Amino acid sequence: MTETLIEKRSRLLGPNFSTFYKNPVHIVRGEGVWLWDSDGEKYLDCYNNVPHVGHCHSHVVEAITKQAKLLNTHTRYLHEGILNYVERLVSKHHEGIESAIMVCSGSEANDIALRMAEANTGRKGIIVTDSTYHGNTSAVSQLSYGRNAIGGTGDHIRFVRTPKTLINDKEKRASEKEYFAKNVTLAINSLEESGHGVAALLICPFFANEGFPTLEYGFLDEAVGQVRKAGGIVIADEVQPGFGRLGTNWWGYQKIGLAPEIVTMGKPMANGHPVASVVTSAEIIKSFRQSYGYFNTFGGNPVSCAAAEATLDVIEQDKLIDNALSVGTYSLNGLKALQNEFPQITQVRGSGLFFGAEMCGEDNLPLTEYAGKLAEKMREKRVLLSVLGPHRNTLKIRPPMVFSKDNADQLLDNLRSAMKEVECEL
Numbered sequence: 037m038t039e040t041l042i043e044k045r046s047r048l049l050g051p052n053f054s055t056f057y058k059n060p061v062h063i064v065r066g067e068g069v070w071l072w073d074s075d076g077e078k079y080l081d082c083y084n085n086v087p088h089v090g091h092c093h094s095h096v097v098e099a100i101t102k103q104a105k106l107l108n109t110h111t112r113y114l115h116e117g118i119l120n121y122v123e124r125l126v127s128k129h130h131e132g133i134e135s136a137i138m139v140c141s142g143s144e145a146n147d148i149a150l151r152m153a154e155a156n157t158g159r160k161g162i163i164v165t166d167s168t169y170h171g172n173t174s175a176v177s178q179l180s181y182g183r184n185a186i187g188g189t190g191d192h193i194r195f196v197r198t199p200k201t202l203i204n205d206k207e208k209r210a211s212e213k214e215y216f217a218k219n220v221t222l223a224i225n226s227l228e229e230s231g232h233g234v235a236a237l238l239i240c241p242f243f244a245n246e247g248f249p250t251l252e253y254g255f256l257d258e259a260v261g262q263v264r265k266a267g268g269i270v271i272a273d274e275v276q277p278g279f280g281r282l283g284t285n286w287w288g289y290q291k292i293g294l295a296p297e298i299v300t301m302g303k304p305m306a307n308g309h310p311v312a313s314v315v316t317s318a319e320i321i322k323s324f325r326q327s328y329g330y331f332n333t334f335g336g337n338p339v340s341c342a343a344a345e346a347t348l349d350v351i352e353q354d355k356l357i358d359n360a361l362s363v364g365t366y367s368l369n370g371l372k373a374l375q376n377e378f379p380q381i382t383q384v385r386g387s388g389l390f391f392g393a394e395m396c397g398e399d400n401l402p403l404t405e406y407a408g409k410l411a412e413k414m415r416e417k418r419v420l421l422s423v424l425g426p427h428r429n430t431l432k433i434r435p436p437m438v439f440s441k442d443n444a445d446q447l448l449d450n451l452r453s454a455m456k457e458v459e460c461e462l
Contacts, residue, residue, distance in 0.1 A: 056422065057415045066091030069436050069443055071420070079418045082435045082447055085390075088279055088304030089350040090438040096307045099346035100339055108339045111138070112331070117341040124348055126315055128286045130295045135321040137314045138336030142275040142302025143171030145312040148330065149271045149298045150175055150236065155327035156297075156320045157267055159233030163223045166195040167246040167426040170238060170273055179238065192232045194223035198246040198426060199255070201383065201394055213251075217258035224266045234268035236298075241288035242277035242390065247425030250385045253293045260294065269320075272296035275312075276390070279304045280351055281437065283361030283388025291387065306343035307350075310334070356437040360388035367391055367433070367444040374448065378455050380406065389439055392431040402427035406458060413454040419447055 041062060045053060062074040068090040071079045081091070089096065103117070111118060122136045139145050154160055164170070166181040178189045196219040200212055224234050237260065242248055260270055277288030278301050285291045287299070297320060302312035312335075324330070334340070351357065368386060371393050375381040380403055382396035395403040395410070407429040414421055424432045435443070 056420075058412060059415070061415065061420070068093075069439055077418055079420050080435075080443060080446055080450075082419055082421045082433050082439075082443075084420075084436065085276060085281065085434050086303045087308050087436050088281075089307050089347055089354070089356060090436045091308075093307055093346075093350060095350055096309075096343055096346040099342040100309065103339045103342035106338075108337055110333050111336045115338055117338045117345075118336040121341040121345045121348075122313075124345065125313065129299060129315060130290075132295070132297075132317050133299065133315050134318045135316060137321070137324075137330070137332075138340070139312045139314070139332050140310045140334050140340075141171070141312050142273070142300060143173050143176055144332070144335075145275075145300035145302055145314045146170045146176045146238070146271075146273060147173040148314050148324070149238070149300050149316075151328055151330075152298055152314065152316060152320055152324045153236035153269055153271065155323045156269060157233070157235045159227075159235040159267065160192040161194065161224075161227030161230075161232035161234045161236075161268070162192060163194050163196060163220060163227075163234070163237045163263070163268075165198045165239065165243070165246055167198040168240065169245045170240075191230060192227070194226055196220055196223055199243060199249045199251060201247045201249040201385070201425065201430070213255050213258070216255070217262060220259040221262050224262060224268075228266065234263060234266040236269050236271050237263045238271040238273065240273045240276060241292050241294055241296075242282065242387070244276040244390065245424055247394065247430045248386060248390065248392070251292060253291070255292055256294055269297040270294065271298045271300065273300050275300065275302040275304075276434070279347075280357035280360055281388050281390050281434070283357060283364050286357070305347065306340060307347045309340055309343035311340045311344050351437070354438075357388075359439075360437055363439050363441055363444055364388040364391060366441050367447070370444060370448040374452060374455070377452070380455075386433070389437060390434045392433050394425065394430040396429065402429035404429045407431060409458045410451075410454055413458050414450060417450045417454060419450045421447075 063071050064074050065072040069081050071081050126133050164179045170176050170179050181195050199216055227234050272289040274287050280286055282291050289296055298316045300314050305311040368391050371384040375384055380395050381393045383394045386392055395407045397403050404427050407423045411423050422432045424430055
């Protein structure tokens, strides 16, 4: 059955359409942190942040169903749903974030954020890290370093080195902070010399795809100061760390001590319903509206907003941010215990329910093949996780927010077993 599906998928959706794992999983049902395949096998989901409050949460499903039975249309008609949701959403952000544009994906949100930056500053230059991912529209896909865009990467983009992950020494961390700021300054100078000027620094404040290095509060202060001095603004991509995943704050930018002019959000907003958003100040959204005649047919429709508001309900009522901190801390401690058994676990890091371990050999050389085999082995054990980072040697564990300590124990027990088995196979 799986082989037939893969062949049909290739024929109907095109070749090279990516799947997780060498032996893809045919998922047919989900509930909470659990997924079931077509053979009835049960998997622990330690990866998906789209079902933020758990797969098929009854409150979210009920809200979608109720609104779908009543009305679903676009935002050129008046409707209270989008206003009620946006009012709640912007209240979770810092002062100055007052307005929103609702869209359907994080790619769309980041695309709009770039245009907002251009409209507000009158400049085009964008600074991003060299290991990032912010989406797949024509404009945003060029920000993914190493992915060959047709026609090449625009001359208005500058890449700066990702903050190093394997830094334990306090003094070295401080120098890394200065090094990052220095590279941002060099990028600013280059953009100004080329005539593009600086429109924005776009970052994930948790540096998620970069391998989520451990960065102290205020790490970005100097770099951000240089961007603003040059007339640019800061865009925080909260698609992965947002909505309380880090356990300490609603947003990753709050954890690192940043107050961005624009914030983009996506995946977890409506627990699987395609909802994303850009929030910003009244001034910036006004300049955008004056410069672009933007409209999104499905963005902010009544059913999407009902799903998004229900997701906020569950996060607040079930205290899922507190749960992320408690279970995340417990899980990190469990990974650190494994580090005593397996020296290839060079560093354990993360925050809340976004954590993992970097795998390295002698002289901190990345164990890319080992990490990949480990993810495949965990799939065999019916635990779903992935890898990421510049060398794809860091385990990425990012489960739904209802993940429990019992779930963490199952994850850790299987990981210990998988590491022993992979060691024997290599």
